[in-house]
Amino acid sequence: MTRSSAAVLTLYAGFAVTVPLLVGCGGGGGNADASTLPAPVVVSGAITFDRVPVAGNALDYTAIEAIPARGVSVQALADGRVIASAVTDDAGRYALSVPADTPNVTVRALAEMRRDGTPGWAYRVVDNTADDTLFVLEGPGIEIGRTDRVLNLHAPSGWDGSAYTAPRAAAPFAILDVVREATDFVLASAPDTVFPPLILHWSPNNVPSPGADGEADFTSGEIGSSLYRRGFGIYLLGDADGDTDEYDRHVIAHEWAHYLEQAIGRSDSIGGPHTRGDQLDMRTAFSEGFANAFAAMALRDTRYVDVLGPGQSEAFSFDIEGPFAPLSAFPNPFPGWFSEESIQEIVYDLFDAEQDRPEDTLELGFAPLLDVLADMKDGRALTSIFAFAHALRTRFPQLSAQIDALLAAHSIGPFTNAYADGETNSGWPLAPARVETADILPIYKELSLGGNVNVCSSDAYTYPGETGFYNKLGARAFVRFEAPATGTYAFSATATAVPAGKRADPDVVLHGAGVLHVSEAAPDDAACTPETPLECAETFERFLGPGEYVLEVYEWTNTQASDAENPPIGRTCFDVTVSVR
């Protein structure tokens, strides 16, 4: 290899080779004339990492592959300072131009992928249990003379044949590799996308254990589950023999899809735990179902696998196209707009070419789905399969019949708009005595200015202690209204029906293409008592422009994940009002 920088740039077209920031003198004599300085030396090589593949339901450590670390930042350091930097290409190759005669140079690869401009992205993998410190793969110190050097650095998995006994250096790069694949998948449909920065948090200390009070403790690693936290990024488990996710490509892609929803459009999802058969809040159902489908689309593999257990030898898995077995053998127990499983199949069937049921007649690819996500950003209805499908029908009116047929195959619709007008599926309450159909349908109750509407919050759609009430169907009721003009509007939710001996705690969230206000005051202890349950109210005012708004109204105890002190009180109803102040 030639030593000249120009040649380096030619050889590695596309690399961001930085002119050395600091030209060391190599101990050679102080103020030498520039013309007498030796030409820079090129240090080049490849950065690779161990990818542990999944075989069946386990990580297969006998089939580890060395995979190029694509698009990661590489630096040369001398005396603690960065003297050159570059970015690896698709083969993991890098080239750094460093001053000749520099002692003790260290080359390192950062767990970071960034590209400025259009398209653009900035991803970093950090340890949340160590003050969000960036992981770097570091080579040995080398002496730079006057000839070019080749230095190939590899990040091993740390597996010794029976356990992780060495640092798991490959993990951050395995995570970035999935992120790169997901990014490339989106760019294939939208080449000019500029992604907002994303931090991915991983640590061997990240365990599937809840933190204090049942809430995640990100500094200790008690994160409960791999998850996407809006505003903070992605957190991934690393608990060896418990649940590691650095090689669970679908898990990483799933969480990245939640980030994509926010980056491209908007998600009103309230998150929370979820599993097959849950009847979920429609926002969570859509977000989770979309994320499952995205993982299958981006990775071109419909089998979602989440490896866990001793030796990473077992898994939770399902197939996007037909969950656990042929559909006829094990159908979705509760299909509908509240079912993550329905959503994932619908989204994937809109994308793919395979026709796995008679109603699966479309093959749209990903670009239209991405466009629809963007369309949902400013919609006033909450994000759900209704908003998604309505936006899709609006873009492709000629396909409306086929879209509706696919939805109907999952017991969704017919409905006329993003507010789900016309929907008739009220789910399968697990405690039927604790809910009425009218509590669920219509999904959005209409409220006129100066009037009132009665809504009810229920705990009827899940078992206590399973995955909580927080995000389940029926816990939250939705009200839509139109503000005719700019002004200050007053809102109230006052209890009208409360289980005997209980005290209501109504809460209200105001939405207008995003959250505008969260009103969650505790009830007035003097006025609101078990003896006077109907005196429990939530009120607030808000200065609004003209347009459509949505109120989310709920009995607080019906939305608790697992709260022994404040268990769900059951079906509780409220009169909701809005007026101009």
Place this chain on the structure above:
Amino acid sequence: MSLVARIRTAVVASTAVPFLGTFVAAVVVPLVAVVALAAAGVVPAAAQPAPPLDAAKPVAPFTVEADALAAPTVGVPVDVRITVGSRAMLEGVEVRISADPGLSVDPAGSTLYAPESGPDAPAEWQITVVPLEPGAQRLRLFAEALVGGVRQSRSTVATLRVAEGAGDAAAAEGVGRESAVRSAGRGADLRELGDKSGAEAGGDAGSPAADDPDAERVIRLPAVVRP
């Protein structure tokens, strides 16, 4: 206080300083500005960045829980109730349990089995654990079961806060999961867990000199040099 508020509180409390700046700039500042203007009646309310949410990964359709039935104390056997619950019928329910070195699990309780469980009859066992060391000690529970004829798995970790001895037992909070398990993230135990980062678990986290605030903070993962 509702969950939304508690999540917000937890976020602010638990977020590391470096990223807090980003959060403040990206979320808090515009949110405060919008709220202030709207509250002043200057501009109509605009959509704020929504409260943080935790969008978790999907899991197998059953739960695995461990409840300590007494405050764990070094040297004192404590019973732990293990429960596998599900909305659907499960067959061939098996739970394998392992523990940190600071906990000794009765070998008879390290693998548990039930032919089936369902919504009305969750699989339930009671095992005995002897805490050997104080502080946060973890039980790892790995459960498998047939769901609709397909084997599915779930893993969870229960953290026990173990008191030093009889004198400290009163300091260990009450009984059951609400106390013994959840207390793991607090105080000294939290620091103990946090200290596992870096050198032990992922690499050399000691790169920034403790007495040099300007030192770069990275976790160094050793590379293998290949030809």
